[in-house]
Amino acid sequence: MKKIMLIALFFMHSAQAEDAEKASQAALKFNKWYVTQVAMDHFPITDNPEIDKYVTADTMKKLRHAQDPRFADDEFYDADFFLKSQDIGDDWVGNVSVVASEYDPVCTNIYVTFGAKEDNTVIDCMVEEKGVWKVQSVARKEISRNEVLK
Structure with a gap:
C-alpha cells in the first residue's frame, strides 16, 4: 500500500512540475508581449484582441468593463493591472524573467520580474482555460533585498 501511495505522489508531483513549466512559459510569453505593447504606447486591454490569447475570458470581461467610460468612475486603478506599476522602466522590454513558481489549489503562481535589476x-x-494556460489575476510582490548577498 505504501508503494502505491509513493507512486501516486510521484506522478502527482510530476504533473504539477509539468503544469508549472507550461504556466511559466505562458506567463513569460505574455509579459514579454505585454510590456512591449505598453512601451509602444499601445493599450492592449482595449486596443489589441491578441490579449485574449493570454488572459482568461472572465478577467478580460471585468477589465474591459472597468475601461468602459460609462463605468470608469466606479472602478479606478492607479497602476497598470498586469505590471502593477504606473510607468515602465527603460530596460523592462529586454529584461523579463520568470524567477519562481508555486502551485496552490486555485492557480499556479508565476513570479515575473522586470528590469535588469529585477x-x-x-x-x-495562471489557470488553464480550454487547455491553454492564461493569466487570471496579478499581484505585486515587493522584494526586500538582503544587501549582504549582493
Missing part, C-alpha cells in the same frame, strides 16, 4: 516583480495567477 526591480519590479509581479505574481501571475
Whole structure:
C-alpha cells in the first residue's frame, strides 16, 4: 500500500512540475508581449484582441468593463493591472524573467520580474482555460533585498 501511495505522489508531483513549466512559459510569453505593447504606447486591454490569447475570458470581461467610460468612475486603478506599476522602466522590454513558481489549489503562481535589476516583480495567477494556460489575476510582490548577498 505504501508503494502505491509513493507512486501516486510521484506522478502527482510530476504533473504539477509539468503544469508549472507550461504556466511559466505562458506567463513569460505574455509579459514579454505585454510590456512591449505598453512601451509602444499601445493599450492592449482595449486596443489589441491578441490579449485574449493570454488572459482568461472572465478577467478580460471585468477589465474591459472597468475601461468602459460609462463605468470608469466606479472602478479606478492607479497602476497598470498586469505590471502593477504606473510607468515602465527603460530596460523592462529586454529584461523579463520568470524567477519562481508555486502551485496552490486555485492557480499556479508565476513570479515575473522586470528590469535588469529585477526591480519590479509581479505574481501571475495562471489557470488553464480550454487547455491553454492564461493569466487570471496579478499581484505585486515587493522584494526586500538582503544587501549582504549582493
